[in-house]
Amino acid sequence: MASSDPLEEKILRRIPQEILVFSGILAIAAILAFDALTGIFIFAGGGVSALSFIWLRQSLVKFLSFSKKKAIKSAIALYGLRLVLILAVFFIIIFFFSTKIIAFVAGFSTIIGVFLVEAVAVLSRLKKWKN
Secondary structure, three states: OOOOOHHHHHHHHHHHHHHHHHHHHHHHHHHHHOOHHHHHHHHHHHHHHHHHHHHHHHHHHHHHOOOHHHHHHHHHHHHHHHHHHHHHHHHHHHHHOHHHHHHHHHHHOHHHHHHHHHHHHHHHHHHHHHO
């Protein structure tokens, strides 16, 4: 990704790793509090979330190099495929492990916590810069 801001690049490369670390911490806590399968599903949800973020970032870079018309068609096709794949994963888990879907969703949602932490960190840097 050709970005002019090295800080932005550093943050974007770091996010998938932070998702895995955060979901790993939650998975260990779940293993201690519940059972191993719950921990595995939390970590698997975080892994799917990290892979989804990487895929999204790479596809955006690719779309930005296309013409507008081709980019829109490609984006609709790719995001349709992404939605189908994510729904397929959820339906497989619901079908085979219906009691563990909340654990997977918790791991998948760790991306929200990571984004919040990164936003607070960037905002604190901006406040320091203004002062």
